[in-house]
Amino acid sequence: xxxxxxxxGGGIRGIAHAGVLKALEDYGIKIDVIGGTSAGSMVASxxxxxYKPDEIFECFKENSSxxxxxxxxxxxxxxxxxxxxxxxLKGFKNGESIEKVFNELSLKKNVNKISNIEMPIVIPTVxxxxxxxxxxxxxxxxxxxxxxxxxxxxxxxxxxxxxxxxSFPAVFNLCTIEKHAFIDGGALDNVPVEEVRKQGADxxxxxxxxxxxxxxxxxxxxxxxxxxxxxxxxxxQKDIERSDFVLNINTGKIGLLETKxxxxxxxxxxxxxxxxxxxxxxxxxx
Numbered sequence: 001x002x003x004x005x006x007x008x009g010g011g012i013r014g015i016a017h018a019g020v021l022k023a024l025e026d027y028g029i030k031i032d033v034i035g036g037t038s039a040g041s042m043v044a045s046x047x048x049x050x051y052k053p054d055e056i057f058e059c060f061k062e063n064s065s066x067x068x069x070x071x072x073x074x075x076x077x078x079x080x081x082x083x084x085x086x087x088x089l090k091g092f093k094n095g096e097s098i099e100k101v102f103n104e105l106s107l108k109k110n111v112n113k114i115s116n117i118e119m120p121i122v123i124p125t126v127x128x129x130x131x132x133x134x135x136x137x138x139x140x141x142x143x144x145x146x147x148x149x150x151x152x153x154x155x156x157x158x159x160x161x162x163x164x165x166x167s168f169p170a171v172f173n174l175c176t177i178e179k180h181a182f183i184d185g186g187a188l189d190n191v192p193v194e195e196v197r198k199q200g201a202d203x204x205x206x207x208x209x210x211x212x213x214x215x216x217x218x219x220x221x222x223x224x225x226x227x228x229x230x231x232x233x234x235x236x237q238k239d240i241e242r243s244d245f246v247l248n249i250n251t252g253k254i255g256l257l258e259t260k261x262x263x264x265x266x267x268x269x270x271x272x273x274x275x276x277x278x279x280x281x282x283x284x285x286x
Contacts, residue, residue: 003284004033004120004201006193006243007040008208009166009186013251014039015060015262019269020207020247022053027277029284033201035122035192037185040207041165045102045158048119049109057266063101064262095163095172103159114138114161115154120199124185124192125164128174133188136161141198193239203284206243207269210250245283247272 005024007017017040024031036044046056111117115138123136133150140152153161156177164175164182175182189195191206240246251261251268273280 001202001284002032002200003029004035004196004199004204005031006191006196006204006206006239007034007036007044008191008206009038009040009168009184010209011039011168012064012262013209013249013265013268014043015057016209016249016251016265016269016272017043017207018047018053018056018060019266019271020249020273021047021056022266023270023273023277024280025053027273027281029280031119033120033196033199035124035196035199036165037124037190037192038166038168040191041123041162041185042098042102044121044123045117045162046105048117048121049106049111049158051105051109057262059105060262063105066097066101095167095175098166098172099157099159099163099175101159102162103157106158111158113154114156114158117158122192122195122199123161123165124189124195125161125167125175125182126185126187126189127180128183129179129181133185134164134180134182135192135195136164137195137199139199141195189239191239191243193243197242203244204242205245205247205280206240207247207249208240210248245276245280247276247280 005020007014017036021031021043031047034044034048036042043056046059047053051059106112114121114123114136117138120139121137125134125136126132127134135150135152136156137152138154140154160175160177164177165185167173167175167182168184168186191208193204193206196204249268249272251265
């Protein structure tokens with residue numbers, strides 16, 4: 001029996017997925033297939049190429065400033081750029097640092113491309129030019145259905161795949177690769193349950209985040225995070241229903257790029273598994 005996990009997007013909260021994987025390992029649950037969208041793709045890719053959950057946590061701590069930049073986003077300037085006709089579809093960040101960091105991390109494990117990874121992995125993204133979902137994977141499934149409109153890509157660098165899946169509009173630039181202009185995979189597939197199942201997983205655990213509550217004290221970033229949660233939940237609802245277990249993580253109100261809360265997010269993921277471990281074990285045993 002093969003067990004798969006599908007990790008959702010969620011900004012810096014995504015490090016909570018490493019906490020989930022750590023807890024599953026500690027409880028003796030082996031993961032055979034993994035998939036992740038946006039921030040979920042960051043954790044999924046590192047885990048698939050051989051990094052342990054604790055090592056993934058350290059990688060995030062060491063590289064968060066490289067990925068997101070040392071300086072805080074200047075919101076008003078960013079909005080002005082976005083409203084400009086000459087913006088060339090630019091976001092607050094160009095996203096190239098994501099690609100560089102994940103290429104460097106994968107090369108340390110002697111992995112160059114997605115096709116070099118041994119563990120079955122799926123990373124969704126969306127091409128904004130043709131409004132189509134693409135799946136970066138090391139194994140095109142035999143159950144590939146032409147009528148679902150998806151396409152599979154195997155020959156791509158790990159860093160490029162992660163950057164493409166993580167290019168949240170307005171925050172990061174479009175990820176242009178050859179004829180494609182990729183944006184965040186959460187636009188169509190925020191919790192890739194079905195794609196993980198296509199890779200041979202008999203049991204799929206969907207991992208997503210609880211929606212933040214909005215009140216009068218919320219910032220613009222809080223509203224952005226709420227928007228991501230709403231979009232992700234609605235878009236992924238059908239996929240989530242096809243999972244065998246849905247693990248909801250409550251990280252509290254944490255902004256999209258609040259790197260200071262990495263440890264809190266990691267612990268929240270671990271705690272979510274601990275609180276639900278008996279039910280998870282029951283589903284696996286049955």
